[in-house]
Amino acid sequence: MPEIIPFKGILYNSELLSNASEMICPPYDVISSELQQKLYASSPYNAIRLELPIESDPYAAAAASLGEWLQGGELQHDPLPAIYPYFQTFEDSEGNSHTRIGFFAAMRLHEFAEKKVLPHEKTLSGPKADRLNLFRKTKTNISSIFGLYADEEKTADCLLRAFADTHEPIVDALFQGVRNQMWRITDPELIEKLQESLLQRTVYIADGHHRYETGVNYRNERAAGNPSHTGNEPYNFILVYLANIYDEGLLIFPIHRLVHSLEGFDAETLKARLKEFFIVTELQDRASLKAFLEHEPSNYAYGVVTSSNVYGICLKTDQDTLFDPARPEALKRLGLVLLHDLVLGRLLGISSEAMAKQTNLLYVKDDREVFDAVATGSVQVGFVVKPTTVEQVQAVSEAGEVMPQKSTFFYPKIMTGLLFNPLE
Numbered sequence: 001m002p003e004i005i006p007f008k009g010i011l012y013n014s015e016l017l018s019n020a021s022e023m024i025c026p027p028y029d030v031i032s033s034e035l036q037q038k039l040y041a042s043s044p045y046n047a048i049r050l051e052l053p054i055e056s057d058p059y060a061a062a063a064a065s066l067g068e069w070l071q072g073g074e075l076q077h078d079p080l081p082a083i084y085p086y087f088q089t090f091e092d093s094e095g096n097s098h099t100r101i102g103f104f105a106a107m108r109l110h111e112f113a114e115k116k117v118l119p120h121e122k123t124l125s126g127p128k129a130d131r132l133n134l135f136r137k138t139k140t141n142i143s144s145i146f147g148l149y150a151d152e153e154k155t156a157d158c159l160l161r162a163f164a165d166t167h168e169p170i171v172d173a174l175f176q177g178v179r180n181q182m183w184r185i186t187d188p189e190l191i192e193k194l195q196e197s198l199l200q201r202t203v204y205i206a207d208g209h210h211r212y213e214t215g216v217n218y219r220n221e222r223a224a225g226n227p228s229h230t231g232n233e234p235y236n237f238i239l240v241y242l243a244n245i246y247d248e249g250l251l252i253f254p255i256h257r258l259v260h261s262l263e264g265f266d267a268e269t270l271k272a273r274l275k276e277f278f279i280v281t282e283l284q285d286r287a288s289l290k291a292f293l294e295h296e297p298s299n300y301a302y303g304v305v306t307s308s309n310v311y312g313i314c315l316k317t318d319q320d321t322l323f324d325p326a327r328p329e330a331l332k333r334l335g336l337v338l339l340h341d342l343v344l345g346r347l348l349g350i351s352s353e354a355m356a357k358q359t360n361l362l363y364v365k366d367d368r369e370v371f372d373a374v375a376t377g378s379v380q381v382g383f384v385v386k387p388t389t390v391e392q393v394q395a396v397s398e399a400g401e402v403m404p405q406k407s408t409f410f411y412p413k414i415m416t417g418l419l420f421n422p423l424e
Contacts, residue, residue, distance in 0.1 A: 006081035020173035024417035047417025100249035106237035118397035141239035141421035145208030155197035239421035278313035303384030
């Protein structure tokens with residue numbers, strides 16, 4: 001694993017932390033304009049004003065708010081370097097409770113080519129330029145990236161849970177049904193044990209690819225302008241939340257596909273074409289489709305929802321004959337790759353460019369939205385998919401490949417505003 005170190009976080013003062021539910025916000029890329037307005041109204045110190053300001057010059061506004069809050073005492077620097085355990089407790093769609101265990105630290109930045117930190121998604125230039133401007137103006141990591149590591153023995157998890165069981169959290173905040181608890185570890189001996197348990201681990205980026213690449217670009221920019229650069233300045237590190245792939249509370253939810261605005265689309269023609277490659281099972285409703293996907297072991301099983309039918313499909317031919325032979329094995333094993341290549345591309349004629357631009361595609365995280373969108377006629381057909389597994393994320397990352405866009409939804413999102421990481 002890249003070097004992880006404790007850092008002197010910037011946190012809200014104790015009074016504001018006691019009301020942290022009104023201070024925190026999700027990361028910028030999942031905040032709608034409606035939620036942005038709501039968060040602005042929740043508190044004059046909500047982290048939305050740093051993460052996604054509404055002002056015409058958002059970067060200057062974020063820097064101004066950060067400076068004012070530090071000067072006014074609403075934000076304070078921790079006096080000692082710390083690692084910050086962070087637990088999120090939540091319920092899944094079936095009402096089952098889960099707790100994901102992880103921690104915040106500062107992690108040394110590496111180029112992806114160094115194979116210490118591995119991505120699994122493509123990045124776009126627009127979000128990276130946006131985040132770089134925020135880095136430059138605030139000189140602070142406002143929100144964390146989300147990294148995974150693999151430790152079947154769960155050494156760090158046990159250390160974190162033991163600490164949490166014997167200490168009161170410094171943050172206990174509820175946001176959109178998720179309980180967010182954070183602690184502070186300053187004991188050098190315990191920190192060293194955490195570091196040692198993770199020394200040989202690779203980090204796989206679960207969420208925050210744009211922010212991580214921005215961190216690398218910012219480090220390179222600062223190093224080039226610093227004749228005294230040593231490699232140990234704060235800008236050589238990035239705020240990271242790390243969780244274990246083997247943590248029972250680590251869940252990935254699926255992201256379903258909705259197709260719209262295709263000329264000449266006909267549901268019966270699509271069904272006939274699907275029968276060339278898939279076993280098609282007629283189903284009654286959402287519940288029967290859910291049961292079909294849960295009990296079908298194949299990676300290449302999907303739900304199809306049209307205005308007149310619901311059916312489950314499962315590939316009946318050899319998948320290798322349907323892929324470009326040059327495709328790596330890690331990608332061939334992904335159901336989403338086959339869905340994109342065969343069904344969306346070959347059968348429906350949606351080009352890879354159109355998919356990238358979302359010309360004919362929408363993405364939703366709840367299968368109820370698939371049924372609703374088809375019922376209202378706003379889309380022509382919906383595809384309900386299985387969730388990507390953490391093992392697949394790991395395999396694709398290690399192969400040096402990237403998944404189709406919108407392949408993973410790690411729930412819940414890491415909240416912004418629990419703490420910030422100064423880069424000066």
